[in-house]
Amino acid sequence: MTTVAPAPTTAVPDEPEIVSKRPPGVIRVAFRMWRTRVGMIIVTVLVLFALFGRYVAPYGEREAVGLPFKPRGETRKSTLFGSANVGHDVWTRFLYGGKPILVAAVAATALALVLGTLVGLVAAYNRGRLDDVLMRIMDVILALPQIITALIVISMFGATTKLIVLTVGLSTVPRIARVVRGAAVSVVERDFVSAAESLGESRFRILLSELLPNVSGALLVEANLRLTFSIGLISGIAFLGFTPDPGAANWGLMINENRKGLASNHWGVTWPVIAIALLTIGTGLVGDGFSRAAAGIDRAKGDS
Amino acid sequence: MSNNWGVLKFIARRLLLGVVTLFIVSLVVFAATQLLPSDPAQAILGRDANAASTAALREKLGLDHTAFYQYTHWLKGMVTGDPGDSFNARQPILDYIGDRVVNSLFLLFLASVISIPLSLWLGGYCARKRDTTFDNVVSNAMLAVASLPEFVVGIILVLLLSVRVWHVLPAVSTIGIGQGPWSDMRGMILPTAVLVIGAVPYISRVVRASMIEVLESDYIEMARLKGAPESVVLRRHALPNALGPVFQVIALNIAYFAAGVIVVEALFNYPGIGGALRDAVRVRDIPVIQFLVMVLATVYVVTNLAADVATVLVTPRLRTRMQ
Numbered sequence: 001m002t003t004v005a006p007a008p009t010t011a012v013p014d015e016p017e018i019v020s021k022r023p024p025g026v027i028r029v030a031f032r033m034w035r036t037r038v039g040m041i042i043v044t045v046l047v048l049f050a051l052f053g054r055y056v057a058p059y060g061e062r063e064a065v066g067l068p069f070k071p072r073g074e075t076r077k078s079t080l081f082g083s084a085n086v087g088h089d090v091w092t093r094f095l096y097g098g099k100p101i102l103v104a105a106v107a108a109t110a111l112a113l114v115l116g117t118l119v120g121l122v123a124a125y126n127r128g129r130l131d132d133v134l135m136r137i138m139d140v141i142l143a144l145p146q147i148i149t150a151l152i153v154i155s156m157f158g159a160t161t162k163l164i165v166l167t168v169g170l171s172t173v174p175r176i177a178r179v180v181r182g183a184a185v186s187v188v189e190r191d192f193v194s195a196a197e198s199l200g201e202s203r204f205r206i207l208l209s210e211l212l213p214n215v216s217g218a219l220l221v222e223a224n225l226r227l228t229f230s231i232g233l234i235s236g237i238a239f240l241g242f243t244p245d246p247g248a249a250n251w252g253l254m255i256n257e258n259r260k261g262l263a264s265n266h267w268g269v270t271w272p273v274i275a276i277a278l279l280t281i282g283t284g285l286v287g288d289g290f291s292r293a294a295a296g297i298d299r300a301k302g303d304s
Numbered sequence: 305m306s307n308n309w310g311v312l313k314f315i316a317r318r319l320l321l322g323v324v325t326l327f328i329v330s331l332v333v334f335a336a337t338q339l340l341p342s343d344p345a346q347a348i349l350g351r352d353a354n355a356a357s358t359a360a361l362r363e364k365l366g367l368d369h370t371a372f373y374q375y376t377h378w379l380k381g382m383v384t385g386d387p388g389d390s391f392n393a394r395q396p397i398l399d400y401i402g403d404r405v406v407n408s409l410f411l412l413f414l415a416s417v418i419s420i421p422l423s424l425w426l427g428g429y430c431a432r433k434r435d436t437t438f439d440n441v442v443s444n445a446m447l448a449v450a451s452l453p454e455f456v457v458g459i460i461l462v463l464l465l466s467v468r469v470w471h472v473l474p475a476v477s478t479i480g481i482g483q484g485p486w487s488d489m490r491g492m493i494l495p496t497a498v499l500v501i502g503a504v505p506y507i508s509r510v511v512r513a514s515m516i517e518v519l520e521s522d523y524i525e526m527a528r529l530k531g532a533p534e535s536v537v538l539r540r541h542a543l544p545n546a547l548g549p550v551f552q553v554i555a556l557n558i559a560y561f562a563a564g565v566i567v568v569e570a571l572f573n574y575p576g577i578g579g580a581l582r583d584a585v586r587v588r589d590i591p592v593i594q595f596l597v598m599v600l601a602t603v604y605v606v607t608n609l610a611a612d613v614a615t616v617l618v619t620p621r622l623r624t625r626m627q
Contacts, residue, residue, distance in 0.1 A: 139321075140328045143605050145563030148581075148597055152336050155585040155593055232453030236567050239455045240582050255459055262467040262475075273459050277452055284451030 026217045030286075030293035039285025046279045050098025057092040061249055065089045069261030069268070081267035085257040088249075094271040096249035101238065101276075104165050105230040111169030112176055112230075113223055119173060120180025121207045121215075124188055135181070138174030146171045146229075150237055159242040168233055172226050176219075183218040184211050217294035224287030228280050235276050251276055315613050322609040329601045330382070334375050337590050338365065348391070348588040361391075365590070382598055392589040400592070401577060408569070408576030410485040412561050414492060415499035420557055423504045424550065427511025434516060443512075446505035454564055458498040458571045465494065476573040495572045502568075503560050507553050514552075518545050544618065551618065555611030562600045562607075 030036045059065060059077070064087040066075030071082040081090040119138070123131040141149075146168065153167045187193065188211065196210050212219075237243075238252025246253075251272035258268030345361040346353065366374050381387050385398070393400040430439045449457070466475040477491030485492065518524065519542065527541045528534075565578030573579070577596055584592040 140325055140332075143325045143329050144332075144597070144601050145559075145604060147563050147566055148600055151566070151581065151585045152333060152593065152597060155588055155590075156337055156340070228451050232451075232456075236453050236455055240567065240570055241586065252455075255455065259459075259462075262463070266463065266467070269459060270463065273456055273463070277456050277460070280451040280453065280456075281448050284447055288447055 026220055026290060026293045029296060030289040033289045033292065035285045036289025036293075039282045039287075039289060042278050042282030043286065046098065046275060046282065047102065049095065049275070050102045053095030053098065057089075057095040059089045059092040061092065061096045062088065062247060063092070069258070069264045071265045071267075081271065082265040084254070084265075084268040085261060090258075090265070090268045090271065093249040093254060093268070094251075094275070097251040097254050097272060098275060098279075100161070100243070100248065100250050101231060101235050101252060102279075104161055104168070104234050105227060107165045108169035108172065108230050108234070109223065109227045111165065112172035112226060113219070115170070116173040116176025117180050117212070117215075117219060118207075119177040120182075121184055121211050123177065124181045124184035125203070125207060125211065127188075131181075134177070138177050141171060141174045144171075146233055147236065150233065151240075151242075154237070154242050159237070159244055161244045164234060164237065164244070168230055172230065176222055176226060179218055179222045180215055183215040187211055187214045190214075217290075221287060221291040221294055224283055224290055228283040228287060231276070231280055231283065311616065314616060318609055318612055322605055326602060326605055329605070330379060330598060331375070333594055333597050333601075334378060337594055338367075338374060338378075339371055348590060378594070382595070387595040388591045390584075390589055390592045392584070392587045392592070397592055397595050401580060401595070404575055404577050404580050407485045407574065408565055408578065411492070411495055411499070411565065411569075411574065411576060412558070414496045415503070415561060416554070416557055418496065419500040419503045419507065420554055422500070423507035423553060423557075424511055426504065427508035428515050430508070431512045431515030431519060443509075446509065449501060450505035450509075454498055454502045454567045455571050457501050458494070458568060461494055461497060462571075477575075491572075495568050495574050498568050498571070499561060499564050502564055503557055506560070507556050510556065511553060518542050521545070551614035552611045555607040558607045559604050562604045 031040075054061070058080070065077040065079055066083045066087055068083060068085050068087050072079055073082075075083045075089075077089075079089050079091065081094075084090045084093050119134055123134045149171045150164065150167045153163055157163055193206065193210050196206050201210075235252035238250045239256050241253065241256060243250050243253050254272045255269050255276075258265075262269055345358045345365060345367060349358055349361060362368065366377060369377075387397045389395065390397050390400045426442065430442055433439050462475045464470065465473045473493055474491050475494070477485075477488055477495065523545075524537060524541055527537045532540075565576060566581055567578070568574070569576045569579035570582045577599065580592065581596045581600075583589075584596065
């Protein structure tokens, strides 16, 4: 996907962009805001927990430490936060349980970004028939809420990681495609696109090097929003009881399993709830920072 | 008069598009559940089912017939109100689902009655108080809440209000069979609250944006400049143009609930169609899955369509553009 096909007319140099004091990019503007920084710190901490927590876990993922739902001090082996539903260590399960959600959500969002951007750019650039057909297909996918699409697939083919990533990713494509198309439609009309066309640049190259950089702000905002939703959706699916491996630790599933023991040991629910809440709020804050930065930059562009 | 024709044509086109969309959705749902799996009967019963029961199920699903026959047969059942029997409950789907539809509608009704006026008020108020402290605080809080998945909101409420901190509300609803959901109003509070908390941030944001657009428009400024009193400006000029968004809000709200009920009902053991869909997926009760998905998709598509049409009908600007 990322390999740019060598353009047939490489002898012609790229259209020289008149660089007149380039304004700072969306990312740099966004990171001047406290919300983006705070969001990024929260997300980083949780990602570290999710990816590397397992290496410092006191017990094994499926190691029993005592009877179910015992608070700290009443388990057979010493624990920080007591035991979970089948007698596992709550803290260990927590340290193990973030990775499946995080990895699946990031993979699904990445898949949706690549395909959604491609569909959106192609639709905006070609307009006419192809645009209509592509966007109607997107509308049909949008006619089903994502969680329902996911449940249909899971019901027939099982809740494997691959399928969850594919379903969540593909059902996110139209949402991204719409935004990208919307942002790209006005760019297609600009002079530098026709200049590139008259220079004989390939269509693919025009999409990637002329259109894509000009919708990157909108794309960044949407990517963050979709990542937040995907985390919520994938942990929600796990909460409903659909995970690739019912015995493996998973924040969403943990909340479901340990609900019964809320009265005796609430930590099995509290920790994953805090983690999912902070993770989604963190990505939400970063996304909001990006969207404010993008809006500010657009406004500045419009003024000049 | 040509004006009216434009609107009629628009409505006809939207209706057609809605029907086509639902038709394609039905194809996709049917294909995913019955045609794509190499042997749905085996998939439903699991690997170690005996040959006789798989054969019986295959017969029941009509798997020996052509795909076209299976689909048309199924679609006819859906449209004529005879969607067949539930595998798991061993009774006609409509009998199994009937009470649950009432329960879900009641939940939807309660949540809408609270969240629609609340989002309109909050969005409208924030638009008028734009960029004040109140607006900033509300929009930051909304941003945080909007990022949270529904089940996280629900569990936080359960932790705070029913199990750990205060013990004031039941964590599960206890609606008896045959009794209406109104028999357990205390049990309704948390499920309703979760749906409202899920819907309000996202809808009030839409309201705020469209109110700002209306209040900043040239015709409002024109009305003010020509000396119309503020009440007339709001009633005669702003309100008709803000009505479009209201319909959108109601549609967004219902469309949001169509997905939200699945998690919320599972969370509170609420006996509605969302919980039924989760249960059906668990035991691979294909006819129930097909039926419920079509019901929820229809609700979703029809509300969006109604919103589009209503928006055009109440917005003079859009109406005149369609000639």
